[in-house]
Amino acid sequence: MSQAITLPKVRGKLTQNAPLAKLVWFKAGGEADWLFEPADIDDLCAFLRELDPSVPIMPLGLGSNMIVRDGGVPGVVIKPGKPFATIEAQGDHTLDCGAGAHGVLIASTARDNGIAKLEFLRGIPGTLGGFVRMNGGAYGRETADVLVDCDVVLRDGSLRTLSVADLGYTYRHSELPEGAVVVAARLKGEAGDPEQIGAEMERIAQAREDSQPVRTKTGGSTFKNPPPEITGGKKAWQLVDAAGCRGMMRGHAQVSEKHTNFLINTGDATSADIEQLGEDVRAKVRENSGIELEWEIQRVGRK
Template sequence: MWFKAGGAAEWLFEPADTDDLAAFLADLDPAVPVMALGLGSNLIVRDGGVPGVVVRLGKPFAKVEAIDAVTLRCGGGASGILVSSTARDAGIGGTEFLRSIPGTVGGFVRMNGGAYGREVKDVLVACDIVLRSGERHTLDVGDLGYTYRHSDLPEGAVVVSATFRGHPAEPSVIQAEMDRIAAAREASQPLRSKTGGSTFKNPPGEKAWALVDAAGCRGLMRGGAQVSEKHTNFLINTGDATSADIEALGDDVRARVKAASGIDLEWEIQRVGRSA
């Protein structure tokens, strides 16, 4: 994980293809929990590890191809950088924002990932999923119940592919926008640190980082975990933090923001697994 903290998975399964995944899930005891994992960026894995099976979509699911002048077919394991650069080469604009999100298509679709004024719901046409039962379904964007950083995807469902639709654009214009986003991200975020990305959702009409800053939390520490001095909506592992330190620091921040502003910050980072 990006925090370099937390326990191990009980079982790890890397399917060879969608047929392999569907057959595996159909044969698996329904009582065994299943969690899909992309790059593990927006995630705190608790110190006791993850029970059940973690499904990691590897190379077979990391392909991206243009299927017409404005449409991309993307594997669930493809990175945001691969999606946006393939779109650029094909002259398809609109997915540049994915360049800035450290994760994979499956996670973007599940969380309605977004940055720099755009969200997955703005470009998604449909996605293919495998349910926990092994059944396969194709869901249109309207089936996903998207709100801010949330979808109605069923628990245990794995997103194996997605279709994104953009608009015609010059590759040089797309590249310029990708460069602008990359520079803005480099300037404002602690990219060289062990961090999990944006920690809290922005409340309506507010910026989470500003609320955290106003509550006096910049640089706040718990064990080896710290609120980033560079961007206060990022938690970092300064070296030897446990996942318990990181999660407890997040709860400290939430309590201070509540006391200072009356606002309940919601976690954006997913917390999974068992405490030690």
């Protein structure tokens, strides 16, 4: 149940005890005490400026790399929706994108404007806000390679622009300030031929279709790939497979038979089932190889 808190008036949409399972790819988990879908950046700034600073907030994009625990998420979940999904081509092979823009649409807009080096976004399920926060990447490239800067609303409601250097990017990690909500970003590629860009996007889409359980209820890559000097070059999925975890189940949660770094909800799995299955896998990998796998999927909320 939601906290007994007084929320500021908004122009967007505020929903109390909002179910989150339908908003995340695992299709499992509890409710948000409050879900806020701001009308625009000014609405978000005003809301955070007036919100009691003790109330926790959590941004939510496409929900593609997240476990929402069954006890729900305290405070306010902030979902930048359609007003934040804009994509505009600028000069100098740059795209100005809202945080709610989907990766596939960013890549397609880049193609249509002859901007190369953004094709990899075709292979990442999610929105720009998540890519910026987690240094999202695939197929040999990551957000840090193409980000110029980003606009964020801080927890106090102030709007700031952060350069790529400010974010202190490492593998699947940024130093984004606590409580900051990404609202927009500039991405820079280079001149390219739209036909060749499109062909590369199709190659990425087919590779993803062939190797990943994309038509299931999944949260994407579960564990980060450990440093190759520790694993002898083995990726997380290979360590999971070597530990005998392919197809392993807990309740209705399963390690994918198609790609062992993916967990899937085969029916009515709880988030507890999914998270515990991940911990079971980590334990078996630790026992088999001595390597400690680190979660890539965000796990949020109350157990």
